[in-house]
Amino acid sequence: MDVSEGAVSIEVPEASGGGEGAASGVFFNPDQELNRDITVAVLRAFGDREERAERYFDATAASGIRGVRAAAEGWDVTMADVDADAVSLARDNLDRNDLEGEVLLQDANAVLHDVDRVFDVVDVDPFGSPVPFADAAFANTRDLVCVTATDTAPLCGAHFESGVRRYSAVPRNTEDHAEMGLRVLLSTLARTAARYDVGVRPVLSHVTDHYVRTYLELDHRATDADAALDELGNVHHCPECLYREWEYGLLEGERQGCPHCGGDNVVTAGPVWLGPAHDADFVRDVREHLSEEMGRFDRARDTLETIADELHVPFHYNQHKLYKRWGESAIAMDDFLAVLRDAGHEASRTHFGGTRFKTEADVGEIREAVLAAN
Ligand SMILES: C[S@@+](CC[C@H](N)C(=O)[O-])C[C@H]1O[C@@H](n2cnc3c(N)ncnc32)[C@H](O)[C@@H]1O
Numbered sequence: 001m002d003v004s005e006g007a008v009s010i011e012v013p014e015a016s017g018g019g020e021g022a023a024s025g026v027f028f029n030p031d032q033e034l035n036r037d038i039t040v041a042v043l044r045a046f047g048d049r050e051e052r053a054e055r056y057f058d059a060t061a062a063s064g065i066r067g068v069r070a071a072a073e074g075w076d077v078t079m080a081d082v083d084a085d086a087v088s089l090a091r092d093n094l095d096r097n098d099l100e101g102e103v104l105l106q107d108a109n110a111v112l113h114d115v116d117r118v119f120d121v122v123d124v125d126p127f128g129s130p131v132p133f134a135d136a137a138f139a140n141t142r143d144l145v146c147v148t149a150t151d152t153a154p155l156c157g158a159h160f161e162s163g164v165r166r167y168s169a170v171p172r173n174t175e176d177h178a179e180m181g182l183r184v185l186l187s188t189l190a191r192t193a194a195r196y197d198v199g200v201r202p203v204l205s206h207v208t209d210h211y212v213r214t215y216l217e218l219d220h221r222a223t224d225a226d227a228a229l230d231e232l233g234n235v236h237h238c239p240e241c242l243y244r245e246w247e248y249g250l251l252e253g254e255r256q257g258c259p260h261c262g263g264d265n266v267v268t269a270g271p272v273w274l275g276p277a278h279d280a281d282f283v284r285d286v287r288e289h290l291s292e293e294m295g296r297f298d299r300a301r302d303t304l305e306t307i308a309d310e311l312h313v314p315f316h317y318n319q320h321k322l323y324k325r326w327g328e329s330a331i332a333m334d335d336f337l338a339v340l341r342d343a344g345h346e347a348s349r350t351h352f353g354g355t356r357f358k359t360e361a362d363v364g365e366i367r368e369a370v371l372a373a374n
């Protein structure tokens with residue numbers, strides 16, 4: 001079956017049109033077009049900024065759709081897959097679009113450890129967790145590592161033991177679990193990179209359609225790795241009154257009681273990434289590099305605009321949940337944000353959902369602001 005995305009047209013097996021986990025054939029998930037459209041815009045924005053960056057490695061190629069789209073943007077593309085059918089399809093798909101590129105029937109980790117190869121940008125888009133590729137990617141990439149994780153249940157604490165095992169962190173299934181997943185992933189990636197004296201700076205991250213996607217710019221000094229580790233800490237969350245608190249550092253302990261409601265069900269997650277999950281200027285630049293021929297142009301633009309304006313607070317609230325606790329009906333989000341701002345609190349929407357928001361104010365201050373405005 002023919003599929004067109006952006007400027008390219010590729011062949012994918014009929015059986016894989018149904019989405020992730022299709023029973024046979026090379027993998028292709030049409031639902032990840034948003035992810036790929038944003039990837040192309042990132043490659044354009046990053047390539048404009050870092051002119052010497054030209055070598056892109058699609059580590060887990062499948063049909064080759066990412067690598068083919070990157071090649072169409074002028075990147076010098078290498079792809080790898082351990083599935084011979086995938087490798088042959090990815091080669092055909094380069095040919096169909098008259099594009100150059102190398103497709104290797106090899107384990108991505110072996111390619112990354114090949115001393116004769118250097119990549120500026122490495123894209124890890126595997127089945128489930130990216131952890132099996134993280135060491136090699138950080139040890140051997142020059143500028144930017146792009147990572148997808150689709151194992152959101154372990155990451156956000158819904159599958160607690162596998163989350164602990166795979167991510168060497170304590171994830172908690174709080175009501176802002178999508179952001180929990182992102183911040184556990186960022187923590188694990190930062191700690192993995194630090195082992196190679198590499199510091200990570202997330203320039204764009206989004207959680208959409210049940211996957212986490214993040215783009216990490218790399219700095220190659222031990223002090224940069226130290227700086228990244230300084231962004232780690234714990235989040236304490238009271239499921240009764242929705243109070244949250246966070247603290248930097250790897251040695252902080254659990255909380256006994258909730259300082260807001262006195263409840264004793266406070267849960268602690270960590271180490272999680274408490275620092276910025278995006279760089280607003282870069283996100284705006286990426287948005288400018290989207291183009292209208294992209295199949296998910298509108299959604300990509302809206303998502304990036306929301307992210308660019310998001311506050312750098314390491315969790316978010318659900319406005320409807322708060323109003324439900326207060327026994328009141330929620331108000332329009334713009335009016336609600338205005339109430340918080342009028343009370344002197346910074347506040348923003350978040351791409352984690354239309355009823356969700358970020359603010360530095362705690363639950364007591366949020367309630368006071370709403371009461372004062374009534
Ligand atoms: C989720 S698919 C990739 C989807 C693709 N990036 C896209 O955007 O459509 C994951 C691919 O990784 C391949 N794979 C699994 N283990 C691998 C390894 N160790 N090295 C390289 N590829 C691997 C699988 O065969 C599969 O084709």
Ligand SMILES: [Zn+2]
Nearest residue numbers: 238241258261
């Ligand atoms: Zn509480």
